[in-house]
Amino acid sequence: MVEKWEPLLSNLGHVCRKLKKYEEALDFHRQALVLSPQNPSTFSAMGFIFSLNGQAAEAVDYFHKALGLRRDDTFSTTMLGYAIEQLMSDISPCEGKVLPLTCDLCSLTLISRCS
DSSP states (O other): OHHHHHHHHHHHHHHHHHTTOHHHHHHHHHHHHHHOTTOHHHHHHHHHHHHHTTOHHHHHHHHHHHHHHOTTOHHHHHHHHHHHHHHHHHSOOOSSOEEEEEOTTTOOEEEEEOO
8 A cells, every 4th residue: 555655645745846835745755754764765855845945954964864775866966965055155154163064874074164
């Protein structure tokens, strides 16, 4: 039975996203995750919705989850890069401090140096 409901819920999430009903889309994708908790496409879809909604930090989390399940996901890799760029542009200026940004899932560390 799960084989039929999970794709239906995911597709409803995609439809809602295209209609810019982001919260409703996320609800459908969350329901799909209950039925298939290890589906990287669902995590990627949720990351995309967060990205469209201007929630870059959440988008990064979900793209990381998708890539943790399927490392060769080109869409998630590309969108993760865009989301990280958005986060970096949102960082407020600092006074000579070093800001390490680390990713627990992929051992990536970004260093932002302020002058």
